[in-house]
Amino acid sequence: MKRIILFLAVGVFVLSFLLLLVxxxxxxxENQIHNGDWEYDLPNGYTIWHVNSQEIxxxxxxTSNSISTVIEGTILEFCHNDDFVCVKTNNGNESAxxxxxxxxVCYYLINTIDETVYGPYTYQEFEDSLTxxxxxxxxxxxxxxxxxxxxxxxx
Amino acid sequence: xxxxxxxxxxxxxxxxxxMATYTGSVSLYGRxxxxxxxxxxxxxxxxxxxxxxxxxxTTGFWFFRTTKTRTVTAVKxxxxxxxxxxxxxxxxxxxxxxxxxTAQTIEVIVPFSWDAEYTVYGDWTKA
Numbered sequence: 717m718k719r720i721i722l723f724l725a726v727g728v729f730v731l732s733f734l735l736l737l738v739x740x741x742x743x744x745x746e747n748q749i750h751n752g753d754w755e756y757d758l759p760n761g762y763t764i765w766h767v768n769s770q771e772i773x774x775x776x777x778x779t780s781n782s783i784s785t786v787i788e789g790t791i792l793e794f795c796h797n798d799d800f801v802c803v804k805t806n807n808g809n810e811s812a813x814x815x816x817x818x819x820x821v822c823y824y825l826i827n828t829i830d831e832t833v834y835g836p837y838t839y840q841e842f843e844d845s846l847t848x849x850x851x852x853x854x855x856x857x858x859x860x861x862x863x864x865x866x867x868x869x870x871x
Numbered sequence: 872x873x874x875x876x877x878x879x880x881x882x883x884x885x886x887x888x889x890m891a892t893y894t895g896s897v898s899l900y901g902r903x904x905x906x907x908x909x910x911x912x913x914x915x916x917x918x919x920x921x922x923x924x925x926x927x928x929t930t931g932f933w934f935f936r937t938t939k940t941r942t943v944t945a946v947k948x949x950x951x952x953x954x955x956x957x958x959x960x961x962x963x964x965x966x967x968x969x970x971x972x973t974a975q976t977i978e979v980i981v982p983f984s985w986d987a988e989y990t991v992y993g994d995w996t997k998a
Contacts, residue, residue: 752956752968753915755898767896767916769955769982775896782875782897785918862956869964 754867756858759798760828764791764860766867772860774803774826786833787824793857800851801826807836825849872897872946876921876991880942883923892922897948917950927998942993953982 756764761777772791775783787803794803807822823842824835827849834845846852858864879893896918899910922945929938954971958964974980 752954752958753898755916765896765898765916767918768951769953770951771896771918773896773918778878778895779874781899782878782895784893784895788894 752869754863754869756864756867758794758796758801758828762786762801762826762828764794764803766860766863774801774824776831786826791860792821793859795854795857797851797854799827799829800849800854801828802842802846802851802854804857805836825851872919872948875919876944876946879921880923880944880993883942890922890924892920894918894920913952914950917948919946919948921946928995938998939995940998941995944991944993945988946991947986947988949984949986951982951984 752766753768754766758764762774763777763783764772764774765783766772770790771788773783773785773789774787774791774794775785777783787805789808790806792804792806794801796802803824803826804821805824807820809820821839822836823839824833824837825842825845826833834849835842837845863869875895875897882893883891896916898916899914924943924945925940926943927938927940929936931937954968954975956968957972958968971980975982
C-alpha cells in the first residue's frame with residue numbers, strides 16, 4: 717500500500733513538473749521571453765531603446781537588431797510628430813526630473829527627415845527652437861519609466 | 872554582432888578616415904540569436920563601441936615593394952545587469968523579472984556593470 721502511495725506521489729510530482737515545464741518551453745519558443753529591455757519605434761527609422769536602467773537612448777536602426785546611438789544617456793521623456801522627435805535627458809544627473817526642476821534636464825530636438833540634432837537646450841531654448849522651426853502637433857510627453865504603452869519587448 | 876561589425880567597417884571604408892569610433896546598441900534576441908535563450912534572457916540589449924583603425928604593412932624593396940592594409944576593429948560590448956521595473960501580468964517573464972526586482976529592492980542582489988572586449992582583424996589587401 718505504501719509503495720502505491722509513493723508511486724502515485726512521485727507520479728503527481730513528475731506530472732506537475734511537466735505541466736509547468738512544457739508551457740514555459742512553449743512560450744519561450746514563441747519568443748515570449750524578454751528581460752525588461754524594450755523598444756519604442758518612432759517615425760523614419762528612429763527608436764527609443766531601453767538598454768538598461770541607466771541607458772535609455774534614442775537611436776536610428778542600422779539593422780533590425782541594432783541601432784546607431786543618436787542621443788545617449790538616460791532619456792526621461794520624449795514626444796514626436798511625423799518629422800520631429802523631442803527628448804529630455806537627465807544630463808548625467810540621476811536624480812534629475814523635469815517635474816522637480818525643468819532646468820535640471822537637457823532638451824534635444826531631432827529632425828528625422830534630414831537627421832539633424834539640435835541641442836542640448838535649456839527649457840527656454842527648447843521652447844524657442846520649437847517656435848523657430850515651426851514644430852507643432854507633437855504628442856504629449858511620454859515617460860520612459862515605467863515602460864510606455866506601445867513599447868515592445870525582445871522581438 | 873558580426874553584422875554590426877561588418878556594417879561599421881563598410882561605413883569606415885567609405886569614410887576615408889584612418890580611425891573612427893562608432894557607438895550603438897545591439898539587441899541579442901534577433902534573428903542571429905533566436906534560439907540562444909541564455910543570451911537573450913540574461914542580456915537582451917547591450918551597448919557597443921567599435922574603434923576601427925587601418926593597419927599598414929610594407930614588404931619587399933625597390934620595385935618589389937608592396938603595401939598592404941587591413942582594418943582592425945576593437946569592439947567593446949557593455950551593459951548593466953539590473954531589474955528596474957516591476958511588471959504587471961502573470962507571465963513567466965514577468966514572474967522572473969519581478970523576482971529579480973524584489974531581490975534588488977531588498978538588496979539581496981545589486982546591479983552590476985559588465986563589459987566584454989575583443990578585436991576583429993580584417994584580411995590584408997593591397998593598398
